[in-house]
Amino acid sequence: MSLHRTFTVEELATDDTFRLWVINPTPEIDRHWQQWLQLNPDRAGVAARARELVLAVHDLYKDDLSDEILSQEIAEITRIAEERNIPFYQRAVWRAAAILLLTGGLSWFYYTTHNTITPAGKSTEITLESEMVTRTNQADVEITVLLSDNSVATLSKGSSIKYPRHFSASERRVYLTGEAFFDVAKNPNVPFLVYTNETVTKVLGTSFRIKAFDGDNTEMVAVKTGRVSVYPKKDYEMQHGNARLAGVILNPNQQVVFNRKDKKLEKAVAANTGILAESMLLKDQVFDDQPVTAAFDALGKAYGISIDYDSALLTNCMISAQFKDENLKQRLNAICQAIGAGYDMENGRVMISSKGCN
Amino acid sequence: MNQEENISNGSELNIRLWQRFKAGDSEALGQLAQTHYRALYNYATKFSSDPDFIRDTIQELYLELWERRIFLSETAFVKSYLLKALRHKLIKESIRLKRFHEPQVATFDADLSDPSIETHIIEAEHIRFQNGHLKRIISLLSKRQQEIIYLRFYQNLDNEDIASVMGLGRQSVSNLLYRTLKEIKEIWAPAEFFWVLLVFLS
CATH class of the missing domain: 1.10.10.10 (Winged helix-like DNA-binding domain superfamily/Winged helix DNA-binding domain)
Known part of the structure; x- marks a missing residue:
């Protein structure tokens, strides 16, 4: 105990048992420090300051993480780790990914005969028609749609998506009829909302699939990883701006079915994991010490998109990577990170920005 | 050889726990993640006020360590290393979102x-x-x-x-x-x- 004799405010305030005594004392620790104070009356002032400092900092910076949330998060990390037990390639850039699926029944062909994507009664929501872009996929293969916030939508055949050329600063809202996979760029301040006929799905930055064809009896949302909130559209619009909505929050491998008849959301464990991928087609790609320009060209070809880059700047950039289940954004992220570049999506094209490689 | 108590101060890792982690035992990752989760969460609240974003980012951090576990050394789970990695992640994300914030602290009560x-x-x-x-x-x-x-x-x-x-x-x-x-x-x-x-x- 005499070792404590020379303690300064800073030393005391960073001493483990002293901190424990101040914040969460046990009888034993309390006895120890009371005794110490009696033996070192000249340090009482220093101890008082140290105590105040510890308390002030603790008060000022504490958070509200509950034990319940904590153990939930640990369980979640353990569970996802279990899922990904196969070591991933070295340059993996993992993003929380959520897959969301709104399934329909038989009526996708209904769509093919009705080519508008704005159902009656929706008109009030769309105020800036002139700014909206509609993409419809009538081909047999998926098409890739690049959104202004660097999010990617992969549109299935017979499906349509409507989105603003530039998202507003407060929210990112798109309308979907049919089926699409979204890989949403993370932005916690600007929620990404997917409107279908009956539901609103809100995410902050994940990836998910939606399948919601007109005339179906049900819609379904299934999550692979990450977090997704699903609301019946009516509830969402009625309570918008008010207190917290009672939507369904989906964690990985959960799904929710919206029954259009009784207008209810029912939560369950996801059955089909085969749909939890960006593309129905396998897009295996291997780049073995190749020029990054070749990788970008191959990527552009595989996804049917334009990737613009300065070929002079990138001449010295080489890349080794393999892709199998990764999304377009994951591939772009991995390649760009490897060569220290960045990218943006503008007017439906990917623009690579780089300072070159040595 | 029981070093169980060392896990809590983060200066040294339990050898058996570490071996289980390396061998791909996800429960071991859970235990490692538990050790400094609160510290990381608290630090992250100074950069973002969105609890979902914070939890996702910490989850991502640990899962990245999990995926690189073959190449990792014990220091990866030392508190200051985790805080550093998290800070980097949070700031990088803010830059990507073009919304760079200096650490924000609670306002006066x-x-x-x-x-x-x-x-x-x-x-x-x-x-x-x-x-x-x-x-x-x-x-x-x-x-x-x-x-x-x-x-x-x-x-x-x-x-x-x-x-x-x-x-x-x-x-x-x-x-x-x-x-x-x-x-x-x-x-x-x-x-x-x-x-x-x-x-x-x-």
Whole structure:
């Protein structure tokens, strides 16, 4: 105990048992420090300051993480780790990914005969028609749609998506009829909302699939990883701006079915994991010490998109990577990170920005 | 060979736990993640006010370690390394979102600027006020100074760890910390007399 004799405010305030005594004392620790104070009356002032400092900092910076949330998060990390037990390639850039699926029944062909994507009664929501872009996929293969916030939508055949050329600063809202996979760029301040006929799905930055064809009896949302909130559209619009909505929050491998008849959301464990991928087609790609320009060209070809880059700047950039289940954004992220570049999506094209490689 | 107790202070990892982690035991990852989860969560709240974003980012951090576990050394799970990686991640994400924020700290609590008159012990009353006063002093410091005070006295890191987390030189950290503590001292009138009274009365 005499070792404590020379303690300064800073030393005391960073001493483990002293901190424990101040914040969460046990009888034993309390006895120890009371005794110490009696033996070192000249340090009482220093101890008082140290105590105040510890308390002030603790008060000022504490958070509200509950034990319940904590153990939930640990369980979640353990569970996802279990899922990904196969070591991933070295340059993996993992993003929380959520897959969301709104399934329909038989009526996708209904769509093919009705080519508008704005159902009656929706008109009030769309105020800036002139700014909206509609993409419809009538081909047999998926098409890739690049959104202004660097999010990617992969549109299935017979499906349509409507989105603003530039998202507003407060929210990112798109309308979907049919089926699409979204890989949403993370932005916690600007929620990404997917409107279908009956539901609103809100995410902050994940990836998910939606399948919601007109005339179906049900819609379904299934999550692979990450977090997704699903609301019946009516509830969402009625309570918008008010207190917290009672939507369904989906964690990985959960799904929710919206029954259009009784207008209810029912939560369950996801059955089909085969749909939890960006593309129905396998897009295996291997780049073995190749020029990054070749990788970008191959990527552009595989996804049917334009990737613009300065070929002079990138001449010295080489890349080794393999892709199998990764999304377009994951591939772009991995390649760009490897060569220290960045990218943006503008007017439906990917623009690579780089300072070159040595 | 039981080093179980070492896991809690983060300076050394339990050997068996580490081996299980390396071998791909996800429960071991869970245990490792548990150790500093609170510290990471708290630090992240100074950069973002969105709990979902924070939880996702920490989850991502641990899963990245999981995927690179073959290449990792034990130091990856030392508190200051995790804090550094998390800080980097949070700032990188902010840059990507073009919304760079310096660490944000809690604003001064209104209830402490307005101490209750019903407090039964006048000394305790005084301490509460002083404590509020100190809080106000700290919250008026620059963001950088606040972060250093936070890392030193909330996360209880030493100067070297603070330098590593904030990406500063060790000397800059000790200069900045010295200067900050001096600034605090100059305007902080501590309630030591009353506090001592309280201690001896209790």
